[in-house]
Amino acid sequence: MMDSRKSNKETCDRISHLPEAILHHILSFLSTKDVLRTSFLSKSWSNLWTSIPILDFDETRFYDKEVMFYYRCYHADCSQGRKAEDKMWERKKRFADLIDRSLLLHEGQNIRELKINFHHLNDSVFMTRFDPWVRFALTNVLVFHLDLSSDLSWSEKYPESMYQLPPCHFPSKLLKVMELNFCLFNPLEHNNFPCLETVILTEVELLETSVQDLIANCPHLEFLHLKHCVWPDPLEVINIGAPRSQLKHLRLESNDVDGYDINVPSLLHIQFVGETEEMYNCLFVKNLSKLIDASLEFEPNYLHSSHGEVLCEFLNDVDHVKVLTLSDYCLQV
Amino acid sequence: MSSTKIFLKSSDDKTFEIDETAARASETLKNIIDGGCLDGVIPLPNVSSNILPKVIEYCKKHGGDNGSSKKIANGGVDKDKEILPDYDEEEDKREKVRVDELKKWEEEYMDFDQQVLYDLMLAANYLHIKGLLDLTVEKAASMIRGRTPDQIRENFNINSDFTPEEEEEMILIEDEWDDEWAFD
Numbered sequence: 001m002m003d004s005r006k007s008n009k010e011t012c013d014r015i016s017h018l019p020e021a022i023l024h025h026i027l028s029f030l031s032t033k034d035v036l037r038t039s040f041l042s043k044s045w046s047n048l049w050t051s052i053p054i055l056d057f058d059e060t061r062f063y064d065k066e067v068m069f070y071y072r073c074y075h076a077d078c079s080q081g082r083k084a085e086d087k088m089w090e091r092k093k094r095f096a097d098l099i100d101r102s103l104l105l106h107e108g109q110n111i112r113e114l115k116i117n118f119h120h121l122n123d124s125v126f127m128t129r130f131d132p133w134v135r136f137a138l139t140n141v142l143v144f145h146l147d148l149s150s151d152l153s154w155s156e157k158y159p160e161s162m163y164q165l166p167p168c169h170f171p172s173k174l175l176k177v178m179e180l181n182f183c184l185f186n187p188l189e190h191n192n193f194p195c196l197e198t199v200i201l202t203e204v205e206l207l208e209t210s211v212q213d214l215i216a217n218c219p220h221l222e223f224l225h226l227k228h229c230v231w232p233d234p235l236e237v238i239n240i241g242a243p244r245s246q247l248k249h250l251r252l253e254s255n256d257v258d259g260y261d262i263n264v265p266s267l268l269h270i271q272f273v274g275e276t277e278e279m280y281n282c283l284f285v286k287n288l289s290k291l292i293d294a295s296l297e298f299e300p301n302y303l304h305s306s307h308g309e310v311l312c313e314f315l316n317d318v319d320h321v322k323v324l325t326l327s328d329y330c331l332q333v
Numbered sequence: 334m335s336s337t338k339i340f341l342k343s344s345d346d347k348t349f350e351i352d353e354t355a356a357r358a359s360e361t362l363k364n365i366i367d368g369g370c371l372d373g374v375i376p377l378p379n380v381s382s383n384i385l386p387k388v389i390e391y392c393k394k395h396g397g398d399n400g401s402s403k404k405i406a407n408g409g410v411d412k413d414k415e416i417l418p419d420y421d422e423e424e425d426k427r428e429k430v431r432v433d434e435l436k437k438w439e440e441e442y443m444d445f446d447q448q449v450l451y452d453l454m455l456a457a458n459y460l461h462i463k464g465l466l467d468l469t470v471e472k473a474a475s476m477i478r479g480r481t482p483d484q485i486r487e488n489f490n491i492n493s494d495f496t497p498e499e500e501e502e503m504i505l506i507e508d509e510w511d512d513e514w515a516f517d
Contacts, residue, residue, distance in 0.1 A: 014451045015473065015489045022458055022470065029474035040482040040503050043494050 016044055020051070027052050050105045053112035057099050059092070059119055089125070092118075096129050103136045110174060113143040120148035120163055120182065131166040138172040138190075149182035149203060162205055165189075172196070180204050187214040198223045205230050208238075215242040215264075222246055227253040227274070237261050237282055254298075259310075263287050270318075273297045283314040294318045295325035339366070340374040341389075347382040348374060351389050355396030359388075360461030379459045384452040387445075391465050394438060443472060447489075482507065 015023075027035050027049060039046045099116065114137050120126065130148070137144040148163055162182070167189035175193055179200040186207055196218040206229055215221055224247060231238065240250070241263040250267055252260065254274030259282035262270070267288055272280075276298050296311070311330060318324070337353040339362070356362040365375055380388065445453075450469055457465035476488050482503075486493060493500065 013490045013492060014448070016491055018451065018454070019458070022454060022466075025466070025470045026473050026477070029471055030478060034478055037480075037482055037507075038477060038485070040507060041486055041491050041493065045491070 016042065020048070023048055024052055028054065032056055032058075050102075051109070054115075055102060055106070055111055055113070056115045057095070057102075058115065058117040059095055060117065092126065096126060099133060100129070103133060106136075106140070109140065111141045113145075114141045115145040115147075117145075117147045119150035121150055127163050130163055134165055135168065138168050138175060139170075140174065142174050143177040144175060145179040145181075146183065147179075147181040186210060187217050190217060192217040192219075193221075194219060196221055200225045200227070201229055202227045203229065205232070207232065208236065211238060211240050212242060215240070215245045215247055218245075220246055223249045223251075225251040225253065226255050227251075228255065230256045237284075240264060242266075243287070259283060266290065268292045269294075271295045271297070274299075276300045280310060283310055285314060285317045288318060289320070291318055291321050293323035293325070294321045295323075296330045297325060297327040299327060299329050341380075341385060342374045342376045343380055343382040343385045344378050345382050347385075349382075349385050349389055351392060352396065355389070355392040358392040358395045358462055358464070360463075362460060377460075380456045381452070384449065384456050387449070387453060388456050388460065388462070388465070391442065391462065394435075394442075395462075395464055439468065443468065 027038065030038075032055075035049050035052065039049050095118070099118075116133055118126070118130075130146075134146065137146070162184045164184035164186070165180075169191050171191045172193050172195075174195060176195050177198040178193075178196060179202075181202040182204070184205040185201065187210055188207075197220055199214065199218070199221060200223075204226075208231060211224075211226070215224070236257065237259040238255075238257045239261050241261070243263065243265060245264060245266055247264050247266055249269040249271075250262070250264065251269075251271040251273065253271075254276055257280075259280040261282065261284040263286040265287040268290055270285075270288070270291060270293075272283070272295070274297075280300075296314070300307070315324075339351050339353050339356045341349045341351060341356075341362075343349065353366060356366065362375065377385070450472060454466065454469040454473070456462075457469060477485050480488070485491070495503065
């Protein structure tokens with residue numbers, strides 16, 4: 001009874017007349033490359049992709065195997081010579097051009113999500129090109145991911161030519177989620193983030209007071225995750241004091257610091273995770289009366305007898321939590 | 334499990350019967366049922382009698398499924414009585430069989446021409462049946478993926494309404510892109 005006739009040839013164009021929401025749904029199942037191709041189909045399609053609510057620019061997905069080979073040559077410093085390198089820079093430039101063009105087409109529109117994954121290598125050629133992308137994201141985007149990390153090891157890529165987010169003197173009224181990877185971020189150079197709820201910073205270089213400044217600039221911040229972050233003077237205790245914030249969940253993972261001094265009365269969850277070079281010299285916590293769970297799941301590379309005191313003090317301060325998670329290491333000392 | 338029958342009326346006034354559990358696969362129908370304003374027959378002015386049986390077929394297969402496959406096993410026809418399954422190899426095997434069976438079913442179910450695809454997509458959208466919408470949308474996406482604009486136009490019978498000059502310019506950009514993004 002159901003259709004058994006099968007004809008691949010269509011007599012009329014129904015797909016172009018589907019509701020925009022369904023067409024966006026179809027585009028969301030395609031790679032950016034395929035999505036861009038659809039803009040050549042007809043006039044209605046050429047505008048369709050500019051209203052797609054998610055823009056995802058991932059450098060690695062734009063290149064073919066050949067270019068990825070240049071990448072490896074570059075990283076391995078191998079003798080493929082200048083030709084490979086030139087070609088790689090040429091592709092990177094085109095990729096950056098493509099992002100420029102796409103964002104220009106979306107000027108003044110609100111975008112649900114903007115993801116940019118651009119391998120930032122040890123040079124400043126592209127740095128000036130990032131500024132307009134970030135400014136666009138801070139004004140037009142709800143969820144912003146900026147990943148400038150590359151496969152280079154930490155010592156190779158740090159600290160020269162770390163890209164610093166451009167100053168922004170007006171509030172980012174839309175931004176709800178911000179994820180930054182491998183850049184320099186000084187919250188004091190930004191007006192404020194009235195809607196920002198989630199911030200994830202990975203391999204981000206911060207200033208001494210940046211965490212406090214950030215929390216103060218984001219009245220609705222609920223989740224903050226700092227992972228492999230660095231400070232100019234690594235052997236210091238980072239102050240995270242925010243008596244009036246809304247912050248509920250703080251996750252500190254393998255950051256390059258000597259310890260934390262935390263005073264955030266609104267906190268419900270606190271987590272210390274990942275590997276650290278040394279045991280924290282101090283883990284001061286104050287005013288964590290609302291805390292529900294605490295987890296100490298970090299593993300320092302060296303054991304030291306004085307670690308016990310620091311941990312004991314911390315545990316005393318959070319003895320009211322309902323759930324306490326400890327790693328093997330923390331149990332040992 | 335008692336299965337209340339629900340009646341759905343298509344846009345061309347034909348009535349179809351469906352179990353309540355199956356009908357719940359549709360968010361729209363679920364809201365109507367839970368809202369308690371069920372008055373015998375639910376009119377569906379956007380779904381024709383050509384496509385409604387196909388929608389019902391999908392709901393029957395996925396009704397009561399809230400994402401967990403165990404529920405399919407327990408809520409579906411009791412072929413063999415299962416006692417609370419422990420997590421074991423046997424269960425894994427049964428799970429695999431279920432997944433394979435579902436894949437095969439989907440393949441057969443999705444074997445239809447493009448007109449049905451659009452109707453089904455629109456019906457799934459209107460009735461908020463997420464699984465069915467994803468399934469149909471993916472089928473359309475697969476007809477675009479990795480193809481040249483010409484092939485896509487032919488697939489969907491899309492007329493290019495660009496001027497010859499625009500057309501020419503686009504061919505240039507396209508070639509440039511092809512150079513850049515050779516298909517893997």
